[in-house]
Structures are given as C-alpha cells and as structure tokens.
Amino acid sequence: MAETRYVKAITAALADSLASDSRVILFGEDVARPGGPFNATKGLLEQFGPDRVRDTPISEAAIVGAAVGAAMSGLKPVVEIMFMDFTTLAMDALVNQAAKARFMFGGQCSVPMVLRAPHGAGVNAGPQHSQCLEAWFAHIPGLKVVCPATPADAYGLLRSAIDDPDPVIYVEHKALYGTKGEMPEPCPLVPIGQARIARAGTDISIVTYGAMLHTCLGAAEKLAAEGVDAEVIDLRSLQPWDEAAVLASLSRTHRLLLVHEAVEAFGVGAEIAARMADAGFDELDAPIVRVGAPFMPVPFAKSLEAQYVPSEARILEAARRVLA
Amino acid sequence: MAETRYVKAITAALADSLASDSRVILFGEDVARPGGPFNATKGLLEQFGPDRVRDTPISEAAIVGAAVGAAMSGLKPVVEIMFMDFTTLAMDALVNQAAKARFMFGGQCSVPMVLRAPHGAGVNAGPQHSQCLEAWFAHIPGLKVVCPATPADAYGLLRSAIDDPDPVIYVEHKALYGTKGEMPEPCPLVPIGQARIARAGTDISIVTYGAMLHTCLGAAEKLAAEGVDAEVIDLRSLQPWDEAAVLASLSRTHRLLLVHEAVEAFGVGAEIAARMADAGFDELDAPIVRVGAPFMPVPFAKSLEAQYVPSEARILEAARRVLA
Amino acid sequence: MKAPASGPKAMATMAAEEPSEGLRKPAARKPNRTAKSNTSSVAKRPAELPKDALLDLYQTMLLVRRAEQRLSALFADGEIPGFIHLSIGQEAVAAGVCQALAAQDSIASTHRGHGHSLAKGVDLEAFFLEIMGKREGICGGRGGSMHVADMAVGMLGANGIVGAGLSLALGSALAHQLRRERRVVAAFFGDGAMAEGLLHECLNLAALWKLPLLFVCENNGWSEFSPTSRQFAGSLEGLAKTFGIPYRRVDGNDVEAVALAATAAVEVARGGGPQALECMTGRVRGHFEGDPQRYRDAEELAQLPKIDPIPRAAARLRALKVSAAALQELSEKVDRRIEAAVARGRQGTLPDFQEALADVYTRPSTSPRAGV
Amino acid sequence: MKAPASGPKAMATMAAEEPSEGLRKPAARKPNRTAKSNTSSVAKRPAELPKDALLDLYQTMLLVRRAEQRLSALFADGEIPGFIHLSIGQEAVAAGVCQALAAQDSIASTHRGHGHSLAKGVDLEAFFLEIMGKREGICGGRGGSMHVADMAVGMLGANGIVGAGLSLALGSALAHQLRRERRVVAAFFGDGAMAEGLLHECLNLAALWKLPLLFVCENNGWSEFSPTSRQFAGSLEGLAKTFGIPYRRVDGNDVEAVALAATAAVEVARGGGPQALECMTGRVRGHFEGDPQRYRDAEELAQLPKIDPIPRAAARLRALKVSAAALQELSEKVDRRIEAAVARGRQGTLPDFQEALADVYTRPSTSPRAGV
Numbered sequence A, B: 001m002a003e004t005r006y007v008k009a010i011t012a013a014l015a016d017s018l019a020s021d022s023r024v025i026l027f028g029e030d031v032a033r034p035g036g037p038f039n040a041t042k043g044l045l046e047q048f049g050p051d052r053v054r055d056t057p058i059s060e061a062a063i064v065g066a067a068v069g070a071a072m073s074g075l076k077p078v079v080e081i082m083f084m085d086f087t088t089l090a091m092d093a094l095v096n097q098a099a100k101a102r103f104m105f106g107g108q109c110s111v112p113m114v115l116r117a118p119h120g121a122g123v124n125a126g127p128q129h130s131q132c133l134e135a136w137f138a139h140i141p142g143l144k145v146v147c148p149a150t151p152a153d154a155y156g157l158l159r160s161a162i163d164d165p166d167p168v169i170y171v172e173h174k175a176l177y178g179t180k181g182e183m184p185e186p187c188p189l190v191p192i193g194q195a196r197i198a199r200a201g202t203d204i205s206i207v208t209y210g211a212m213l214h215t216c217l218g219a220a221e222k223l224a225a226e227g228v229d230a231e232v233i234d235l236r237s238l239q240p241w242d243e244a245a246v247l248a249s250l251s252r253t254h255r256l257l258l259v260h261e262a263v264e265a266f267g268v269g270a271e272i273a274a275r276m277a278d279a280g281f282d283e284l285d286a287p288i289v290r291v292g293a294p295f296m297p298v299p300f301a302k303s304l305e306a307q308y309v310p311s312e313a314r315i316l317e318a319a320r321r322v323l324a
Numbered sequence C, D: 001m002k003a004p005a006s007g008p009k010a011m012a013t014m015a016a017e018e019p020s021e022g023l024r025k026p027a028a029r030k031p032n033r034t035a036k037s038n039t040s041s042v043a044k045r046p047a048e049l050p051k052d053a054l055l056d057l058y059q060t061m062l063l064v065r066r067a068e069q070r071l072s073a074l075f076a077d078g079e080i081p082g083f084i085h086l087s088i089g090q091e092a093v094a095a096g097v098c099q100a101l102a103a104q105d106s107i108a109s110t111h112r113g114h115g116h117s118l119a120k121g122v123d124l125e126a127f128f129l130e131i132m133g134k135r136e137g138i139c140g141g142r143g144g145s146m147h148v149a150d151m152a153v154g155m156l157g158a159n160g161i162v163g164a165g166l167s168l169a170l171g172s173a174l175a176h177q178l179r180r181e182r183r184v185v186a187a188f189f190g191d192g193a194m195a196e197g198l199l200h201e202c203l204n205l206a207a208l209w210k211l212p213l214l215f216v217c218e219n220n221g222w223s224e225f226s227p228t229s230r231q232f233a234g235s236l237e238g239l240a241k242t243f244g245i246p247y248r249r250v251d252g253n254d255v256e257a258v259a260l261a262a263t264a265a266v267e268v269a270r271g272g273g274p275q276a277l278e279c280m281t282g283r284v285r286g287h288f289e290g291d292p293q294r295y296r297d298a299e300e301l302a303q304l305p306k307i308d309p310i311p312r313a314a315a316r317l318r319a320l321k322v323s324a325a326a327l328q329e330l331s332e333k334v335d336r337r338i339e340a341a342v343a344r345g346r347q348g349t350l351p352d353f354q355e356a357l358a359d360v361y362t363r364p365s366t367s368p369r370a371g372v
Ligand SMILES: Cc1ncc(C[n+]2csc(CCOP(=O)(O)OP(=O)(O)O)c2C)c(N)n1
Pocket: B029, B058, B060, B082, B086, B089, C111, C112, C160, C161, C162, C163, C189, C190, C191, C192, C193, C194, C220, C222, C223, C224, C283, C287
C-alpha cells in the first residue's frame, strides 16, 4: 500500500493494460512524445513504442472515429480528448457509431474502446475548458460512463474500462490529478457499475462522484460535529449506476442528497433523484435535494469560479434542508 | 380558425418571420430549391430570394458555426439540421459558441439564432435517424429548448424562438409533420417557458411534450372510462420549463407521471421528477413514475420500433401504478 | 458470386496474411513504411480484363441491379419499412472496387450501400432478411438498409451519417497496419460527403500515417436533391494532391476501368500508403425510393440509360465471344437467386424485442465474431 | 494607438459603408459577385510602406509585446488566474493584418489572441482588467485571456476551441455580404488548426458563397508541444488552390510584408471572394506560460531573436531617418500606457456572482451593443 497521485494511477493503469494486452493502443493530441498535456501518458511512448502510443493532429472527429474503426477491427484503443469540452467535436463517432455498432449490427461486433476526458473546473480555465458533460453520455444506450474520485479507483476503473468489450467514457477530474491517495499493490480492478460506501452513516445518504466526493466527505465531518451521521456514497460509475447501493443506503437513512459539480439542471443527479422518487418513494422521509453547479457557463474569474463550484457550505446547507 | 398541418404551420411561421423581420435568414441542406427534406421550407426561396433562403453543402459544423457568427453580427439565422441525430456534428458551435457567447463576452452580444431539428421515431428510420436528444441541450446554460406538439404551438413557438434574442433549439417531431390541428388566424405567439394544460383533470398529472402529448391524451381518455380524471400538461418548452405549472398541477392531483419518447434514463423527465421530488415533495401521494424509451438504440424493424416507442398501453400501466 | 482467385484481384502480387487478434509484435516500433507514396498515374496494366474476370464483374453488377430492382418493388408494395437508397446505374463502382479487394480486405460504406455489400460478399438472403426487418437478417433486423454490415466478409457497415464511414475505415486500416496484416480498407463515400470536414481530417491522418486505405469517391453528381456542383467548390483530385495521396479518376460506369484502377490502387495501398479513386457515375433513381426527382432535367435523366454499365459490359462480353445464351443463363441464375432470397425474406420471423434489448451491451454469453 | 487614416489601410480604395441592422434590400436576390476571384499573386503595390504607416505598425507591435511581457510577469506573480498563451515574436501578423482592415471590418481570433485584440483596437485597460479577472474587464471577467472580445471594435472573440473562429467569421462575413456592407472579416487560425475539418468546410463555403473573408494562418510551426510538420501532411496553399481561393504566403516576421499582402488581400476580399494569407512566423514562448519547452531544440530557440519583427522594423525606421530618440520616446509612451493599464487592472473589482448568473440570457433590460 503506497500513496500515489491520481494522475500516476492513470499512467499505471495505462501501462499495465498496454503490457498485458497487445491489442491495447493509445492515441490522442500530444499523448506520445510530450507525455500528455496533463502528463497522464508520460513515459508510455518510450516503454511501448510509436506503434502503440501515438500523437495525433488536432482532429477530434477523426481520432475518435478511428478509435471506433480500430475497435471494430479487433484493437482496444484508448483515446484522450484533452478537455471534455472538446468531445463536442466527436459526438457523432461516440453517439452514432461507437454506441450503436454492436446493437445495430446485430451483435456482430463490439466496440471495445475507451475515451478519456478530463472535466471540471477549479483551475480558472474558463467556459470552454471546464464543463462536466457526463450526463450526455449516460443518456446514450450503448455507452458506459465512469468517473473515479481516488487514485485506487482511477486505476481500477481504467483497467476495467479497457478490459470492457463495450465503449466506455472515462471521466477524469483535472483538479484531482495532483491529489494523493492509497493505492494497493497490486491494485484491484473496480467493476463498472459498482458504487462504494466512502463513509458509512445512518442519518442521511449523500450520493456523489468524482471530485465532489472529497467535498462531501468534508461536509460529512462537519455534520458529524453537529451530531449528524452522514453516509457518503461514491457512485464511481454513472452508466450503469449502482441503483441497488443507493436504494440500500436510502433504506437505511431515509434521506437523500445528491451532489455533483455538473450543472444541476438535467444533470446526473436528476436521474438518481427520479429513480429514488419512484423505486425508493416509500423510504423517503424528506425531499430529495440536489447540489450542482448553477445554470450558467463556467466563469473564468477566480471570484466567480469559486462560487460556481459546489462548496462544503452549500452541501451543508442542503443537508440541513434534507434533515429539517 | 382553420385546420392546418404541423409542417405547414412551421412553413407559415418561417414565412411570417421572414416577412416581418429583414434580419431573418434561413439556411440548411436542401432547404431552398428543394423546399426542405420534409417540405417545411417549401416556397420560401421563391418568396424571399436566394439571399435569405439558401441551400448549404453537407457541412453541419460550419453551417451551425456560421449561424452563430451571423447572429453575433446582427442577423437572425434559422438553420435546419435534417435529423436531430446530426446535431452530433455541430455540438461545438451550439454548446461552446452559441450558448456561451453572451455570458463569456460579458453581455456584449447575444446570439439570436434558431436551430430546427426533427427528432423521434415512428418512420422506421433506424438508429441514426430517430433519436430524441433534447435533454442534452436542456443541460446547457445559454440554450433554450422548445418542442411543439400541435400546429398552433409549432407556429407560436417558432415565431417566439425566432424573436428570442438568445439561441433556441426548436425540436420538431417527424411523425407529426402530417398531422392536423386548429390554427387560429392570426395565430398567437406562444411564450417560451409556458406549459399548457391540454386536458384538465383532478386525479393524476401526466406531464409530457411533443408527439407523446397525443398518446397521453389517448391514455387519458381510457383512464376516464375507468373513472380516473387525468390532467395532461404539455410542457412545450423544456428549457426553461414551466415548473410553476407542473407544481400547481401536482398540488391538485398529488400524483405525477412523466412521459416522453426520449430514452427514459437521464432524459428530460428525470429533471422534472427530481424537481418535484424536492419542491413538490409534500404534495406527493405516490411514487413519481416515468415512461420513456427503453435503454436501447432506436431499432429499425417495424416490430421492434413499435415496442420501442412508448405506447398508450405502457402509459396506462404506469398510470395505474401511480394510482395504486 | 465472387471468384477471389480470378480477375484483377488475382493480379495482386501479395496475398494478405491471416488476421490475428492482437498486434503481432508488440515490441516492434515501426509500421511498414517502405512502399513509396507516388502521386503519379495508374500503374502499367493490360488495358483490358480477361474474359473470366469480366464475367465475374458482370455477374456481380447484375446481382446488385436485380436485387435493387426487387427492393424497389418490395418497397412500393410496403414490404420494406423505413427508406431505401438505390445504387441502380452505379453498380460498376461497387463491383470493380470490391473485386480488386482480397477476402480479408474490408470496406466501409454509405447510406447507398447495397451494391457495396453484395459485391463484398454479404449473403444475399441475410441481406434481404435485414432490409425487410427480419430476425434472421444479417443485423437481426435492427439496422435495415442503412446499416447492413457483415464483419465476416469485411463489410464494416453502411452508415446513416454522411462521411462517417471514412473515419471507421481509417481506424480499421490502422489496425491492419499495426498488426502487419497487409490488408487494405476501401472507404466508399459520395460526392456530397466531400463537403464534410471529416474527409479532410481522414485524408490528413491517412497520409501522415501511411495507412493502407483506399478513398473511393462514388461521384454521381448529386447530393440528395442538389447537384454537387452547387455544393462543392473543390475537387478530390486537388485535395488528394495537397495531401500527397495518389489519385486516379475513372469512368465509373466502365466496370473494367474501375476494376483496373482499383486493382492498381489497392496494390500500392497494400504496400502502405493511402490512395484515392474517383469514379464518375450517375444516379438513376431518386435520392431515396419515392423521390419523384422533379428537380432533375429530363435530358440528364435521358442520358443515363446510354451509359448504363451493365449493357456496356454485356457488349464487351459478346465481343469476347461470350454467347447470348450464356448471358441469358447467367441472368436467369441471378434472378433465381434473388427470388429465393425474397422468398426467404418473407419467411423471416419478426425480431424479438427482449432479445434486442438484451444485446445493447456485450453479455458474457455473446461472443462477437472476431474483428475484421 | 492605431491611425486608421494612414498606412496601407488608407490605400484601400473603397470606404466601408455604415453597418445597418437588417438587410438593406430585402427584395434583392443576388449578393454582389462582380469582383473576379483570382488565384494569382500579390496585387501591384509599392514594395515598401510609407514611414508613418510603418511607425504605426511598429507602435502596435511594441504595444502587444510589452503588454504580453507584462502579462507574463503578472502571471508568474499569480495575478492572473487560469492560463495564458503569448504571441511574443508573432506581433507582426496581428499588427500587419489588422492595419489592413477598416474600423468596421471584424476579426475572429484564437486562444493566442492578445495581439489580435490590441491591434484591432480593444481598449488596453479593459483588456488587462479582463485577463486579471475583474468586473470592469471587457467581458466582465467571465472569459479571461481565451475569450477577450470587443464587439465595438469588431473583435468577435478569442476562442478556446481550435478552429472554431473560422465558422464564426464565415457567418459574420455572410451577414456583411447580405447587408451589402463591403465589410471584410479576417479569421486568424494557427497552423495546428489546419488539421481540423472545420477549415475544409469553411474554405468550401466561403468559396461557394464568395464571402468577404480573409483566412489568416499564423504559422508558428508548433501545435502545442508537437511540431506541425508531424501533424499536417497538407498545406494551406494546396487547399486554397483546390477551392479556388487566392493564396499569399509572407514572412510573418516582416511587418511591412504582412501589411502589404494583407492590404492587397483585403481589397480583393472586399469586392467579394475569400482570400488566404499564410504568415510564416515562430513561437518564442511556451505553448502557455509555464511551459518549459523541453521538447524544443536549443538551436531553433536561438534563431528566434534574430528574426524578431520588432528590431527588424526598428532598423527599417532608423533607415527611414526616424531618430533613435523618437523610437525611445515611443517606447516610453507604450510603457506608460501599459503601466497605467496594469494599475487600473489591479484596482478593478471582483465580478459579482449574482450579476453574472443573471446575464446568461438576455433580459429585457440588457441591451447588447449592435452586432458587428
Ligand atoms: C451528416 C449527415 N448529413 C446529412 C445527411 C442527409 N443525407 C443523406 S444522403 C445525403 C446526400 C449524400 O450525397 P452523396 O454523399 O453524394 O451520396 P449519394 O446519395 O449521392 O449516394 C444527405 C445530405 C446525413 N445522412 N448525414
């Protein structure tokens, strides 16, 4: 068990996948020689050679389309889109091709590809470099979506995503790259679709994912000081998401708070809330409350971005509303 | 008051907007000489000339980007994307440019453009020509989204969308083009963000939009025969949506059913359900139930598509569950 | 219906290796980049095809023609759901290009892909079953005309998105290159697709990476209801030249010319390096069935029968001393195959909804065919 | 800082008309397409600029240089949030192209847009305030360095999406054409952006519609951390030729050459029809501030000071008998302006969150400036 940075866990998962499966290849803008804009692919070119780790021009649509074609032809491509905001340029390949090929060709092929996409604010990168768009992908049958919050999960989910026979959108949080966490050696794979109880509790279920996990854990500690024992669930996978785990938690606490950095309206939390307002209705003792970004583009200025990203204070306020 | 076809109402709204505002221009693939793939722009080239009604090559990204630029420069472009599935090729222009320009430029300009996009199944057009992707756009601050179900609303919402100073995604349903409905003369504008009670009732609120309105109204009649008086709300606008109207209806009926053709998971209904599980919690006497498409691509075969699109039977079954 | 051992395909000097799952030599660093790109013209070849090769091509064209004529009738009778795009009059492109490919080579196709499918060897019955929306269809009835695919014969799919097949072909060619397979991918696209930016990106990537990729533009002059002359100010020739990709233009209604040019291009591409082939042809039917084509000149339409590739090939065959009786027999054989396929199509069962729903993702029990 | 009445701009024969809100003649059918496209070379012009014009350009370059040097220091000191991309060493492109434009003409810019902004006339204080994230910034502090825009001077925005400005410029040019305004739009893009399919689509549309659009490629040889030679197998020259768009290549570090070529191109574009201008330059700083550029050759970096456009222009001015004292005075004047702007930037207030939140959509009370 050693402390590892989130970004290093990603690199390790890529290296281990490249080493263990000769079908795995990596490509994207500046991922090879430069080692990736966020250093996530550092050293991999040197280790695995230019056939398997390659730089591409700035051609997002063709890159992702090529990943689909390569996956249909038996490789397991892992492509990087530098900022999740740029997936806007590759939506056809993801949504009309990758997601549908298996189904619409009658199961003749699958599309075992992974798209890595950093999302999230916190570095004042402004409106076109900070968005959290995972809800789009979770809405598309045929795609899977995961979003790790810790180094161990970053490793375990990436390896699972690469092993998966179907296309997986692997969402990383830019602000987490430098954070550290325990990573067991060897680090186990994390099955897609399985949530984790990050903090057990009895009074309220706080369901979250990605970077917000840490904010939620902080809020839970504050709540503990107020005598409230919060359970914090880290979804880890968003499509499929672990409905059973959320329902089980709700059945223990009877109160539900959903937290994510993505815009609240029409975000991932809406689906969880909607399911629980149906399947979990009898368990609910209070309104389901969500905390997400406000309905505005991600602003640049420090003072604005700081208020944009959901804070511990906002989570506490929301929790108190659920507990009232 | 005369009967008009849905597609003719769209043509009329375009013609009236072109006639009344010289800034309005139309472009898209085959919209001018051929009169539009669905005949929605028939006769407009002849009436308004090639400067204002023009055919474009198959270049979705550039077309929509050009609409953004033209709108920033004082025109009011209305662009057609032939099938909503093809908006995947223009997401950058819509999401990173149109939606954000006003905000990120500090209010210096607005982007008064309309994107018309036909969605929906029912014509066996298969997995890449049938999707309902409106939830994506509703998630994006800066965009507005409307989806008319009747000829009068098709007219009234399109005129409002064109008049609107901000970018509006105007979603049409292919299967509705040939349907008829009353259209008053002159036909009033329909404000964006205002729902309509399509059928007043007291026992359950069925909230829907687009083509599903008609299926819901059919289901409501069946329920009436069973002694259940259903209220049917046609949202008409999805972003912003009329929370007050839905809440008011829920406060009368205490039971809520959401219906749309889009995939249920992470669809528009999730947001409505989530809001009502919060703001409307105290009004709820039963689980909130949703009816949407199953989690699969839109299948081609008649037998499959018929079961894919939410049916009256599925709505009735869901309503009975809410009423149980 | 196809005879891989004869015709221009047999002229290819190098047989393709067997496909493998992973990269053959994970440690190897460099793809095969020995073959020089050359932007010059068609390789030296006999200007005419041997009789047997031409007969093969004729038979393929006839199969496509009759299949589509039958589809047209079935569509008019309501036996086909959705909409279908026919390639009648363009059969020489599909036949000529696919005969130049080896069985292990693959293609990516378009919305107008029936000819490509049949020429690449998709099973005729499974093809009709699919388009008629039946469970036994090659795609289980889930895709229909616009999504016919058959991984077993290297048909990577028709595509409902104009231009999208280009990048799928690019990725497939990358897989072949990395596995040192010497397999080639042909990407069909229409003249209308030339306006899509994806073409530009794929030309660039194919050139940079020297991929075994053949860009085949099936230029029928129309993009839906608009002539391409009003849609595209550039040219494939100019683009190919800009990216250093050898380019050939042929009469797309002369099946021999297509086959010879495609064979030459495929041979170079197999050595490593993209090639472009533009086949000039004409669209005979409407954009889709049911399109009355009011936007077209009577004169233009009247010209089309005169350049029909099938009578042209028949005349050549007669000159090569193939008897009228032999051609007649062949024609009847094709018709019998088609009728049998239609009959089979009608007998097909309706796809089961639950079965389809369970196949959106790979289940441990479902084993997809090996990738192509 | 800019002198619209002098320099190459003054050479333009036709003054731009005033902008109007709607289309001037709604009934008119044809845009002005009289000016002939020509794919030939630079129009006949004096090979050298008059002294005053050169002095203007020099001053603009100096302003950009000093502003960016100051930004670099502020960034290092933590006074600028996010990340910034500097155009140091590339100032001649921004200065030369923008001086060729009339005040009513507009530009679309890139992530590396400081030079374009200042050369087009964005207010220096509002510019610093924006990049420092202040409420009084030109965009209220909501956009920052990557989104500086000023509709009042025809600056349609820097852009965080590589290539995206091209289609915005296309639409803006369409608006000008339809309103018969004789206004030109210049779209700046980097060499890395040439790999994006959007360029292809925009070249085609601009050519088809004969739009008053100047494609300006600022070719600094790098696309982030990769040399463009490994990224792009084509050339702008080849693409322009393919689409029938007149193309010019200039030494992008020779401000006179840029100004003359841009002026010639703008004049033709104003008559109707796109033009392409490729300015060969070099990136001096890292991709963004803080990038140590380990991936670059020491030798390449050592060459850059030798082609620095600013000393080159200074030498020319000295040869034209501008005194060293005059240049010194000018330099001090620029520095004073910069320091005043920085001081103002520091005094700026923090943007208010509620105010921003209320400005996502147009409110009846908010009246955006007239479109440009
Ligand atoms: C991205 C996209 N845009 C538009 C369409 C609608 N569409 C289908 S076919 C077609 C014309 C294609 O023309 P071309 O590529 O020349 O092929 P052809 O139909 O002539 O075979 C269009 C515009 C589409 N399917 N996909």
